[in-house]
Amino acid sequence: MSRPVPAVPIAELSAGAEHVKLLDVQLLSDNWYVLRKVSFSLRRRDGQWQTLSREAYDRGNGAALLLFDPRRGTVVLTRQFRLPAFLNGCADGLLVEACAGLLDGDDPETCIRREAQEETGYRVRQPRKVFEAYMSPGSVTEKLHFFIAEYEPQDRVRAGGGLVNEGEDIEVIEMPLAEALAGIAGGAIQDGKTIMLLQHVALQQQFATV
Structure with a gap:
């Protein structure tokens, strides 16, 4: 995995923002991603300035995609181990998710086409x-x-599963949209980006039938 590209260079962060002044930026960690401690002054709504210090974790920006087959009413999801979820009480650490990845210097559409093939094995036609x-x-x-793309069974051109050299061991899951939505309510799906995409598709389907 390549290192993240910061969304905005630190030197440009306060340009044009009259309500915030950066005072100091300290690099705390540059091991896996980038952790900084930032001291700044913020002008409150009453006009008073307040000095604060916060830590911010920079892992770069990313893209997420839900593959949806409207003819069969199915979606393609993945299941993989997530250490932070495991450390926060997820019993086995396995989360059901839409495919996603860091931009790694690419534009979002290029990123999500790449990630979809790596993780799910599906070729993305029109995200x-x-x-x-x-x-x-x-x-x-x-x-x-966030992206949505329609797919058909013949669009699966690879096995998927992710990249071994990046420590990925990804299970590809196809299920009815209704089952995925029930998984949100029942706690089987707890990943934020996945919930957002599934609910977006469900709303679109609901509006289409009105």
Whole structure:
């Protein structure tokens, strides 16, 4: 895995932002991703300035994709081990997710085409970007670009499973959309990006039948 490309260079962060002044930036870790401690002054809504210090984790931006077959009403998801989830109480650490990955210097569409083939084995024909979102803005800089793409069974051109040299061991799962939505309610699907994409598709399907 290559190192993340920061979304915005530190020197440019406060340019044009009159309500915030960067005072100091300390590099705490540059091991896997980048952890910084930032001291800054923030002008409150009452006009007073307050000095604060926060840590921010920079892992680069990413893209996520939900493969959806509207004719059969199915979606393609993955299951893989996630250490942070395991450390926070997920019994086996295995999360069911939509495929996703870091941009690694690519544009979002190129990224998600690459990740889809690596993780699921499916060739992505016409991805459609639906929204962008900051996933954990209190501590992580990452912004995700969300895509939907229709697929058919013959679009699976590889086995998928991820890259062994990156420590990936990914199970590919195809299930009915209704089952995936029930998995959200029942706790079987707890990954944020996946819940957002599944609910987006469900809403679109609901509006299409009105």
